[in-house]
Amino acid sequence: MNHNKVRKYLLIYLDGDLDDNKCSQMEAHIAKCASCRREYERLQHVYKGPQHCRRESAPPFLWTRVNTRLKSLQRERRQGELKTVLPILQPLMTATLLIAAVFCGYFLGNTPVHSDLQQANVAEEVMQQTFDIDVFDPNPPQSLGRAIMMIYERPDEVLP
Amino acid sequence: MQERELIKKLRSGDEQAYKRLFDFYADRIYNICVRFLNSRQEAEDAVQDIFCKIYFSIDRFREDARLTSWIYRISVNHCLNAQRQKRRARFFSLDWLSEGEMTLKSARSDDPQDSLEKKETESIIQAAINGLSEKQRTALVLFRYEGLTYQEIAEVLNISVAAVESRLFQAKQELCKKLLPLLKDF
Structure with missing residues (x-):
């Protein structure tokens, strides 16, 4: 060698x-x-x-520093998660509201509207059949209006 | 506590288990960081980063490997990255124009009598180790300062035992070449 x-x-x-x-x-x-x-x-x-070989040993209080750092990182991560979710959630919510508004408008626009006359006829029929009342009679029998009308129209018959 | 049990507790976020893990590995990780980064302050910061990494990535640990090897791998990778960043920062700040080779500053020793000589010899070796390539240096630090076996180094670096032998062989040859001129005045 x-x-x-x-x-x-x-x-x-x-x-x-x-x-x-x-x-x-x-x-x-x-x-x-x-x-x-x-x-x-x-x-x-x-x-x-x-x-x-001489081994280096970790300084005292290193655990406290590691623990503090870990806690702050955990906090940051939680906030970070919220920060990442919010930009996605905001447009999603706006889009949902917009779609709901369009749907409501479309639904209301397509609902058939009954005329007043039709409605009145139906109501009259129901009242007549159920309670025997003519809802379009302004002075039905047994009412004060009918009594006054009778006095004006046929005072001889009504008044003593 | 069994390794599996410890991992289970770590995964469930048990702070006591995490403290136990810290107590067991803090010195080893700190030792590696000091050897790689040549600064105790930077090593302290690195240890904090490494333990946070361990905490947040314990779910990704595959149990077919040993926990020790996994922790060493995280530590070595972190130190190598930190070292690369440091080198890049030094290059752009032009510090390399005024500074020589990095050596371990302010060695601590309880015994003042032997501290000077130890400090001197350690800094000579450290300077020579710093001049090795990244692969050789990693293998040598794990072997020399951590006392890991070839098998353990192979697990940490995810290479074969033969590759570890080869790296260490080359590292020692290279180190010898660098050390001998430095020892001329010793």
Whole structure:
């Protein structure tokens, strides 16, 4: 193994990821080459395997910040949902009202209207048959109007 | 709590279940975000976005996959998108003219003695990782910083295990090439 190859594989050798054959070649080279050994020692000093790495730990109060952020995001999402629904709902409601108004107009326009005379005849017939009353008689019998009329028309018969 | 039960409760909007999910995944997601975005402030914002995404899209989760893989996938995709947006914004704001490579700012450490060296080595590695292609970087971050197995990375990225191996192999070669010149003065 030459110097370049040894230097290329130094970290892999340090992590113990080289196969046995290459590993023994590396060991042999490092044992006899002073400059490669120096490089190896420097690297070994600086680069330690994963088990030696300092882990960063989360700062205190991070949970409070995460929780606050989450709550505000939930609020924003709810408002956002309303904001997205409103622009759809508004034209929908307007269209519904417009359609209802057109339908009402069409329905009213197509409804047949009875004439006054027809209505009056029907009413007269019903009253006559049911209550024996002539609704078009202005002074029906037993009424005050008929009594007054009798006095005017035939006073000799009515008045003593 | 069983995964299925948790998913069921999440779908019904159970806040306790959501809090449990947060407690379990917050550190992992934050870790990924920091590695991808190189900024703790941006990572915090990203974590919030990711958890909101999880909450609103849990109904779309297909139960033939693992919840962990699904959450990792959402996180990785979110970070990659955020990174692309950031790169685009930086390009149009012409910040790239004045800035060098992005490195992780202000590393936190409880022990001040080892913090300086750790900070330095981490920023060197981070700078080299940032120079990798998107595919290689994603695989390497999940492997190195999240400690995922090849199988898990394959599930997250929806690729075969062989493809993960290949990506990681190339990523490590490329990383080695980038790291060695940076370590000359170390």
